[in-house]
Every structure is written in C-alpha cells, then in structure tokens.
Amino acid sequence: MDPQLLRTSATSGHIWRIVEYQEEAATRNITRSAAEQDRLEQLLDAHKPAYPPSSLHLHWILRAPFRYPPLRHGSRFGRHTEMGILYGARERETAMVESAVYLWLFQQGLSDLGPLDVISDGRSALHFAVSHSRSADLTAAALDTWHSRISDPADYHFSQQLGSVHREAGSGLLWFHSARWPAGVNCAVIDPLAIGANTVPVQSQWNLRIDMTACWWGRPGGESFEVHYSDVADASGRIPHPALAA
Template identity: 40%
Template sequence: MVEAQHRISTNRLADGAGEQALLEALADEVKPALPAAARRLPWLLAAPFRYGLGRPSRFRSADTLPGIFYAAEDVETAVSETAFWRLVAFSRSPGFARPRTPTPMSAFSVTVDTATALDLTAAPFDTGEPRWDDPDDYSATQALGAAAREAGVAALRAPSARRTGGVNVAVLDPAALVPPPRPQSSWAFLAVDDGLLATREMSDQALRFAL
C-alpha cells in the first residue's frame, strides 16, 4: 500500500510536464543508489530497495542496504500493517495535529516468482520458537534475513505480526518481482479519537484500529 498522492507529489512544484521531468531527474541524482537488479523495475517496485538506512525493519537491521520490499498476501493484512505504522508515527510525534481529512491510500498487487524462498509458516520453521511474528523483538528475524541474503534466498513468507492469520512476503532480491504492478483497491485512512479507521472505496468494508 502507498499513499495515493505518490502519483502527483511533484506536480504542484512544476509548471508543466517538462519541468516536472527535470525535477524528478534532479531528485534521482541525490537519492541512494538502486541495486543493479532493481533498475529494470518501475519506481513503485524499485523504491523500497533504495531506502531504509538508519531505520530497521523486521528482516533488516538499521545499518544495512539494500532495503526490502514488504507485501501481504491479502489486502486486509496490508491495510493492518500500514495502519499500525501510521499509528506508530502519530505516537512518536508529540504535539502533532492528526489530519482531519482522510488520507487516500492505494493498494496494488505484484507477482513474486522465485525458486529460492523460505516459508516461515511451514515446517521446519513453524515451531513457534523463535517467534517470527514477535510484535517488538526483531533480533531473530533480522538475523534470519541477513543469513538468507547471504545464502541467496530471494523471498521470505512469514506470519504477520499485526493481523492474526495474515501472511506477509518480504522480497530480498528485486529479481523476484515480476512487473508491472496492478491496481488492487483504493482506501481512505482517517485518524479518529481512539485510533484509525480504514474504509474501502465503493464498498462497505471498513477496518478500525485502536491505539
């Protein structure tokens, strides 16, 4: 899932398509380098491998690049993971005024195709120790992620820490992603007093997340 304004974030800074293209090119010059395998990908798929230094994630320590492409096998899990980190950002920003209007979010899907993957939801990895879905302690998953990359593993399938029964996929190698990304659904995230409300466009589906 991504914020829907990813499509137009630089439009308001330029007077036309030519100026916007130049602005994007200048911005690319100062961004961290993409790994070679990600350069063939559209930016929506490539960007996660470019960023993350200084910010740890479940399968990657803070001092390691490239980043990892995180996805979920169903949209409800993707919404839950995204909502969790949005609420974390709110909680870490004292005095921050939460947005009063909904934030548009876009869910998209992509094919992952690799012969070198580990399924942490199946034997021999599903023993419950260590916990791959520990909500706070990433030491075991980060150690596994580092060892998996060293061994040439391209993707990890793991239980979600934010939605019971949900399954996430962590893509370590950009070569495992098969473009193009495909639109899946549109959502609106609204900050409410006790947390966050996610509603699906043109649907009665809504998910509420408490602080």
C-alpha cells in the same frame, strides 16, 4: 541456527503492497508547470541512491524499495547496512493493517496531535506476482516454536539475523506471520529477481480515515475494511516497535 529455519523451496503467489497515492506527484504542488515539475523530479532523483543492478528490470514503483537501505533500526529482515527489501502481504487486509500501524505510530510519537488527530488521505493498493526457486515458508507448523521470535512486534534482532543468513544463502522470498495481524501472512522480497521483468502491478485506489480508535478504508462501490487501534495495541495501550524499544 535451526536448519529448518533455512529450508527453502520453489514458491509463487501474489502479494499486496500499500503505497502513497500515485495519481499526483507531490512536487506538482510547488511548481508552476509540467516542465518545472519534470526538472525538479530530475534534480531530486539525481541525489537519491542508485538502483541496485538486479532491480533495473522492475516497474519503477516496485523498484523503489530496493533503492534505499532500511533506516537506523533496520527492517524485519534487513539490517541498516544491507540492501532494501520489498515487503508485502498475502492478503489485502493484512497490508492495510500494516499501513495503518505506521500511521498510528506516527500519531503515537506526537505530544500534541492537533489537526493530525484525524488523518484523511488516499492510498494505492498494488497487487502483483512473486516467484522464486529459493523461498522460505517461515509460517510452517514445524517452525511453530520460532514464530513469536520471527514476528516479534518489538524486536528485530532474531529476524534480522535470520534475514542475513537467508540473504547470504541466496534466498529470494520469505513468507512469515504478520506481527500486527496474526491471521495474516507477510512476504519479504529479498531478491528483486523474484518479481518478473514484465510485471505491472494492478493498482486500486482507496481512501482512508484514521484516528486513535480506528482506521477505515473504502473505495467507490461500497467496498470497505476497518481495523481498530485496540486490535494492534499491547496491554499498555501502545503499539510496540523496535525503533521505540531502543
């Protein structure tokens, strides 16, 4: 493997991560009281994987991604046998595009959209600091010939191999081009210690509306962002993904 791909240095910055709306627990809809909800949450938590020891210093909402290994096809830099990775984006808009893509992939997998042809929902945008002494900037101009393989929208093989090598070498952060939004930069947090113990993410609440043409994000005050399906689809009109190519 090209030694330049494994070069690391100390970097720091702030990243965005989009998660489901956090103000109301889903289990509250099926319980009759706060006590019942607390008990149900305890029972559910007892049957989930244990948190990796290196993540126990984190705020609960930032700790969760490290708890679960990737699904059967893995993630961009993680094999399905490895500890989970927290992914975020340097730009809020990039994080929103990535989130919209997975909603479109969900719709794309349905033979009949029915009432899901339009999804209106809420999301929380998290903004927090990351820093690590061993970070790899995979967006560097010197790695231009590798960018398309690192951020291939339909294939994880090369990037997972690269991720495993970095994990074994003790790398904590990987900065890389978004596969869905070329102008955007994503971040893979491999080492939970790249997030400080006192880090409490700043949360902002957003509404989204998505159909098979566009995804609109907005919040009180008039701030909004919109991405079109055609911006992320390939020439066939579909959104490629490694799980669909297998």
